Amino acid sequence: DVKVTQSSRYLVKRTGEKVFLECVQDMDHENMFWYRQDPGLGLRLIYFSYDVKMKEKGDIPEGYSVSREKKERFSLILESASTNQTSMYLCASSYDRGIGEQYFGPGTRLTVT
Amino acid sequence: AQSVTQPDIHITVSEGASLELRCNYSYGATPYLFWYVQSPGQGLQLLLKYFSGDTLVQGIKGFEAEFKRSQSSFNLRKPSVHWSDAAEYFCAVGDGLTSYDKVIFGPGTSLSVIP
Numbered sequence: 001d002v003k004v005t006q007s008s009r010y011l012v013k014r015t016g017e018k019v020f021l022e023c024v025q026d027m028d029h030e031n032m033f034w035y036r037q038d039p040g041l042g043l044r045l046i047y048f049s050y051d052v053k054m055k056e057k058g059d060i061p062e063g064y065s066v067s068r069e070k071k072e073r074f075s076l077i078l079e080s081a082s083t084n085q086t087s088m089y090l091c092a093s094s095y096d097r098g099i100g101e102q103y104f105g106p107g108t109r110l111t112v113t
Numbered sequence: 114a115q116s117v118t119q120p121d122i123h124i125t126v127s128e129g130a131s132l133e134l135r136c137n138y139s140y141g142a143t144p145y146l147f148w149y150v151q152s153p154g155q156g157l158q159l160l161l162k163y164f165s166g167d168t169l170v171q172g173i174k175g176f177e178a179e180f181k182r183s184q185s186s187f188n189l190r191k192p193s194v195h196w197s198d199a200a201e202y203f204c205a206v207g208d209g210l211t212s213y214d215k216v217i218f219g220p221g222t223s224l225s226v227i228p
Contacts, residue, residue, distance in 0.1 A: 035218075040122070041220060042117075045216075090156055101147070104157040107156055
């Protein structure tokens with residue numbers, strides 16, 4: 001089975017802190033994605049990557065950056081956390097490019113106070 | 114722009130009753146369509162997908178969905194709901210028309226099941 005793991009299930013940070021969310025997949029997938037999930041809005045794509053050291057902006061990249069130094073690991077970085085970044089963050093990976101089936105991690109519930 | 118709507122924010126059904134969750138999409142070509150389920154505290158899991166061919170698609174956990182091009186719909190159905198089906202359900206469309214491929218998710222429908 002494909003496994004996507006995220007470093008934390010729950011995280012509480014203060015405004016202005018730098019926050020790292022880590023995601024690791026074990027199926028040698030080329031593609032990895034970071035989404036933000038908010039009630040009534042579904043999932044919104046923040047960043048994605050189709051290869052090591054490659055990154056592309058999604059629909060809501062402002063306030064975020066990413067890093068993909070190894071194929072299996074995709075990190076989301078909040079340079080200076082703000083309260084409006086309180087949300088559920090989901091990482092996903094896929095074998096096919098973006099329109100294929102995606103495999104999701106359990107999510108990180110981030111609260112910024 | 115491509116979009117996905119799920120008209121029902123929340124649905125409550127009795128255990129054993131039938132279920133239909135609605136999904137409508139806006140897309141300029143033949144879409145790739147998905148239904149995902151998110152159980153409480155979990156990530157999303159793929160229930161089924163439609164890429165081409167037979168418009169009635171079978172998925173896991175006894176779910177099926179029917180693609181109707183004329184109605185731009187991809188409704189999810191189950192003949193008899195189990196209490197364990199209580200979850201959030203997301204319809205999604207694969208957007209291959211932009212400069213990069215991505216999946217657009219609907220807002221979700223929350224399903225409650227009454228014993």
